[in-house]
Amino acid sequence: MKKWLLAAAIASALAGCSADTQVVASQNAAVASATLPAGIKLLESYAPKSGEIGIPFNKYQLANGLTVVLHQDHSDPLVHVDVTYHVGSDRERYGRTGFAHLFEHMMFQGSAHVADEQHIKTVTAAGGSMNGTTNTDRTNYFESVPSNQLEKMLWLESDRMGFLLPALTDEKFEVQRATVKNERGQRVDNQPYGRMGEVFNQAFYPPGHPYSWPVIGWPEDLDRATSQDVRDFFSRWYGPNNATLTIGGDLDEAQTLAWVNKYFGEIPRGPEVKPLAKPLVTLDSTRYVSFEDNVHLPLVRIGFPTVYMRHADEAPLDVLASILGGSKNSILYKNLVKDGYAVQASASHGCSELACQMSIFALTNPAKGAALAPIEKIIRDSINEFETRGVTDEDIEKVKTEIRAQTIFGLQSVRGKVTSLASNETFTGEPNQVEFDLKRYGAVTKADVMRVYNQYIKGKPSVVLSVVPKGGNALIAAADNFKPTNPAVAKQAVEGLDGHQSLVAKSSFDRNIEPAAGAPVSLHMPSLWNDKLANNVEVMGTQSTETPTTNIVLYFDGGHKLESLAQAGLANLTAQVMNESTQLHSTEELAQKLDLLGASISFDANAFQSSIRVTALTENLDATIAILKEKLLQPGFVAADFERNKQQLLQMLQHQSTSPSAMASEGFDKMLYGDKMYLGVSDSGTLATVPSLSLADAKAFYEQQYTAGNAKIVAVSDLPKAELMQKLAPIAALTGSRADVPEQQPQTMVAKNTVYLIDKPGAAQSVIRVGKLSLPFDAEGEYFKATLMNYPLGMAFNSRINLNLREDKGYTYGARSMFVGGKETGYFYAGADVRADVTDKALAEVMKEITHYHEQGMTAEELKFTQDSISQSKAMDYETPFEKARFIRMIQRHDLPADYIEQQNKILANIDVAQLNQLAKKWLDPQSMGILVVGDKASVKPTLEALGYKVVDMSL
Template sequence: MKKWLLAVAVASALAGCSADTTAVQAQATKVAATKLPAGVSLVESYAPKAGEIGIPFKKYQLANGLTVVLHQDHSDPLVTVNVTYHVGSDREHYGRTGFAHLFEHMMFQGSQHVADEQHIKVVTEAGGSMNGTTNTDRTNYYESVPSNQLEKMLWLESDRMGFLLPALTDKKFEVQRETVKNERAQRVDNRPYGRLDELFNQAFYPEGHPYSWPVIGWPADLDRATTQDVKDFFRRWYGPNNATLTIGGDIDEAQTLAWVSKYFADIPRGPEVKPLAKPLVSLDKTRYISMEDNVHLPLLQIGFPTVYANHADEPALDLLASILGGGKTSIIYKNLVKNGYAVQAAMNHPCSELACKLTVYALANPAKGAALAPLEAKIRESIAEFETRGVTDEDLQKAKAQFRSDNIFSLQSVFGKVSRLASYETFNGDPNGISADLARYNAVTKADVMRVYEKYLKNKPSVVMSVVPKGGNALIAAPDNYAPTSPKVADRAVEGLTANTTAAPKSQFDRTVMPPVAGAVSLHVPSLWNSKLANNIEVMGTQSTETPTTDIMVYFNGGHRIEPIAKSGLAELTADVLNESTQRHSAEALTQALELLGATIEFSADKYQSSLRISTLTENLDKTMALVQEKLLEPGFVAADFNRNKQQSLQTLQHLSSDPEYMSRKGFAKLLFGDKVSIGVSSDGTLDTLSKLTLDDVKQFYLQQYTAGNAQVVAVSDLPQQQLLTKLAPLARLTGAATPLPTQNQLPTIKGDTVYLIDKPDAAQSVILIGKRTMPFDATGDYFKANLANYPLGGAFNSRINLNLREDKGYTYGARSAFVGGTEYGYFAAMGNVRADVTDKALAEFMKEITQFHKSGMTADELAFMRSSISQGKAMDYETPYKKAGFIREIQKYRLPYDYIEKQDELVNNVSATELNAIAAKYLDPHSMDVLIVGDKAKIKPGLEVLGYKVVDMNL
């Protein structure tokens, strides 16, 4: 269902698991009674009652209008700081688009008291993670760090809120404008279907509507922007009175408020911000639009205008979208995907502050004909079928079960809770929006769903967009009958500024002094247990009582590694079929049962293993495990399921053949390992190998792969060990011995100093991969040390490679390098997507940085930075059940001692630059590496040859 089923409410388990809600409320009263810093007012204090869903918080306001929301969570030694500004691309003007997103980039370029690149370096060195995001309605910035780093984060955020402009230079602006262009090229122009949404929205929204242009902006508008425009945008929208500061985690509230007052109180208010109008979008008739793209599968998207976020009809429309196109139990899945007319199809109801829309998309299956007109007819027949089908009691029950389950799972990180508090406050003016959402979604009736169907969907005009392969205009659903107009370009990027908004704030203390760090935090490393089931399957687990949930992963050693090269793709296809029918129930019946439980059971496969993931509320674990037993031990192997999944896999491979990222990964594996060993061939298979697979192949692989001898289990649950082990009895029914890995063929020789070029005509960017084979994974040997050595070269945002190619040259949206290791093999890779016109220059810069690092290694400052970042970052490693499961799996997979983390810490803190530089000298000789580039051969090959490389054409 969308946001309300994914992560809206964030405290069901908090209320349900809290041992003493009365104590929480008493603490709230105590804090409320504490003398607050001058100019700080307590607005609201909330703690959920027993059984109530909600996140405890305190809401304050500073005299300058800044809203502050605090949430205590002492379960892990970390904090998340989120600053959300209520400004997105909706505050831009036609012809002046992209400013909100461009400004997100500018906010990381240093401020008056924080040097260039220092913001990112400080957060990374603190062991934290950080980012910023922009959408139509808001821009947010966040850091998650060990809790002893909180004051430093407030210093950073306050300095860029109040003191950014003195450090904003023309050079910084130009570099970030190029970075945004690279981001657009990578995410939009160079990606199949990348321009779909922005063209669709032009037809969907009225001329000049704030959602009619893309958040990232039009290229011409980015070129039109000036440094002064950016400065004006900051002055207009980045005042504290248009911001919410949300802090959650292991905090002392009184101390936190004192710091907030110190760092933010002297920042002056910005101009007044008034809400934007929300007129409902309407269409006078159905609009048909189309575009040709470098794609294999024709795509159809249909959109119907509805309401806006928090409108009374939003919940019923969400449920309508779920019934029509929300997965295997939906009408659209039944009529389009299961019947083979579409490779994928779904309906959803995305909502933003000013508008929502019901959208349905379908990727045509060429096996049933690639024309989109019949697909449109099928979709409209499915919509009409809903009127006859109606809404069932189970529809409502399923929605409520999913709602409750997803809410509880969303409690598993401080970041998630802080994000929800910030969003509710920004858009509702109340961090406690959960209760209202629960009430309005639980109140939806069958009559409500039918009513919104009649009002917004039945016989209503829509926008219908066809995306077809180059030269495939005959496949479109109908001839275009609409072309967007171009309103007059706005004279100014920003309006509403006054003279008093240009005055620089004055601070009452020396902001050039970076705050000190409190004492080191104590790591909460999970306490692990190890056991075996009756059939000798090893189980490793830990108890995690923060949420009443259970996550179980069953790993079957083998995967792509044990399938013959001639049958590549068999492991993944077998997993797909296991996700379908059993001997007792159809896939639809099983999906319905799982949705009513709010649970997930999913098979998958990759290069070295097949996997079964089980995720459920612990209260439903027994019922979920009964379904696991049926799906794992009684697969249906229905011919129709096999044929449909095989056809979908074939069409997906055809689709991926035009995706530059996929092309580069496939080509790089072939370059390093050849196509005579499994690791050199994609686990997706090839068109040739997949087309030859049979249902008997799947049955045979199932018997070979899904055995007790191949299985290992990782479990994270709020249940204690012995109680959880009894719940795993269905897994103890597995039988069969382990499957040995087949012998691999000899690997190819890396020639070095050669560029292998995969042609992608008209590519807006080139994908560059530089690398060689190295060593397999180890926890404390050369592999581990190699990644320590690589950290300043390409392992962090402010590494040499990224600062050069992104921040200094503006060639790319991001560039990095890493050592990657598995059980048998490993490799080094440096990579980045660069502007097509600077492919040769970018490659030269990559090689310059690798060459210099190979020769001289890291500096003393880089060693200190690496040590601080990696050692302090351990505080972030075990917060969620997902992270705990990953930690356990690494121990289990590589047979590591439980204390290997301590040994790694000791190594990080004591390894010398001399030792790490010797590692770099051993493994990072650029002349021992080959280069793979995916790009427009005609445009980039001459420049590569000028660099002196032998350029070899490569076919996939």
């Protein structure tokens, strides 16, 4: 049901100012309409009526067909710019897949007036963040920047919309093709279950259906592509008439329209784009497919074809998915997870523009058998059980509450609101869909849910996919009875150009001149307050009135550090059990209560603390706090809950033993700290420690960890301090003193010219991690300055390491370096996931960059870039309640002065190249670095030895 995050909106009535909002929006629309630049017309102006939830906006259109949606939000000095093109992998042709995603990469490679790598460097130097994403139905590009940088972002986006082709070279194409292959290797081929979606969809959709191939494309299709194909793809689909420009935030509407007209108005229209047909997908019979993978847990996935996005039956099908497997009070959870047959199980109704599917999956729990046929039977029986159970009034009410809560939480960022407007406009032609969504889900009846069950699910054919470990074919749900038939490879990658062979604009002004930034913005740092509960637990908070929500986090010093090494994983396991039953209510009853409140309470633990995160609608805060108190003070510690979570943890650890990234993290920690210190042993525990953990151990850890003496609270709410403290008063019932945490010292395994190698037979990629112990956290001293020193080496996208390995060599999807500091110690890290066949070359390049930086340091230009980027990014740091809470927790945990950001800014402004290069000489000596590689030992070990390294096998 996460799709309802799409309904992010401004609920003016919730802020108590709907009438004012309407007046302001009307005034803005009138002014904008009266002063519109030539060629722009106002299509629509909207502001929420009293009691209505929606995002105020004005919608315009340029003469070339570009749709422009503007939303004003002056609460923070930032803007979010989104350009969405209505083209995804659905516009590709069979045998020519991967173009939409490949083109997303090409759009960051410079244009006629923007040099190679300049787009990313310009956004980063402006203190912003940016990215692009591709899915089946659309591609979008976005930037979040301080509001004084808006004109510069429009210059960048317009230049690649109208002037990309002159800068597109064969060399750039080859580098980005290699980058996409690396991305596929990292995210698909080298990940457990990574190929699940593409195998499933080939069986689910008819041959040649736009969803029958993966968005990232088939490797052989990427090999088949040419740079001319990419040019044709751009000319066919990237015209302004197939795009929506959405801007939200602290903007002047008249000025913004003038800039939009200047930069985008001269771009010529592209070919006309017609909607794709949406015939409902059907299956003639149930199809069984399977494949073996490097996994530990067998997985079964069952899918039923249903409708398409925004079909009248989408909403009741979503409600059905929620009842079947949407939470801990669902049928599938009860029958599969609660009864111990699966470690995970859920149902969802995923919708895209052309098709939706009801999808059910389960990961087996080998403790009750790994075969998938019994799991499929339980799933089928659970579907039948729904028919007997039916739909309750609470089922419908829960959905309504979830939508309303998620909509309100979606108000908390400009990006969320802009994304909602852009998506709704792209797929419906109407940015304002929020109230419509609330009404269509609110209108769902019990009869509707039973009707769609009978129409789309009951007795209907499905696709059943089994994913089993290597050599585990005997575990599949049933013998394969389907093999996809593929159409012929398309001779042309793109059709329908209709003479638009070269979509390149002509400019009436000099686009080579980068627009200057506006006047510097002022930071909107939260105003903090401190207080204590009656039990002396410290509370630090701030009032944030943009949404009627409250975010609370309780932190308990300890976590993994508080447990003995022989009991590693106990803090984590105890937290998970506390997410279950209490002495008064079952897990299912508590889940239902929270769902009906639109709230969440989550226990967790990490290396140095246990925590409880609470999100609530402020109107329901009292009831949410009552549940928090019950879960904190009266945990059930039910034996069945403990054993189930213990089994889930054990199976998760087994799964991680097949994940290259998880193996690398565990091995890197072990290399840095040794296995005699808590930081060198996974806070999730190990396969050696978790089996011996008992319910008595969890109870004892609870008594030691969850005490008032260990606790501190961070709170962000629309309530003022006094009123919020009254709401938090029940937590004062927590008692207990502070626990003694023993000091531990690292015993690093780092050795000169040594590579620790973890064998991952047949790995498509190798994971490289280089690092050493370094500095603990400080806000104004050497650690902070070291992070500044490292910024141009490996933290920014256009850092030396990333540009070398990704953009120049095509070895990886991404590479980076960083300093990470804790309270006691810290470390330096550099690394990347790289193609297996270039493991030695990639490692050599990483070490070359570190060596050169150690010896030569940064340049004056790099220092200027670092200063610009970091100082201006501060405008982005305090927008949402989550970001405010993170800022407060940093102050609280490290006992920082409230003005520490101001002190950091002074250091940043006054530090010089010599100081930073001295730190590079001190902390980046490559001879002091340890090296870890996770990869195929048979192929990579000889090449690493050929570089002169001693290679030592590491076991986990």
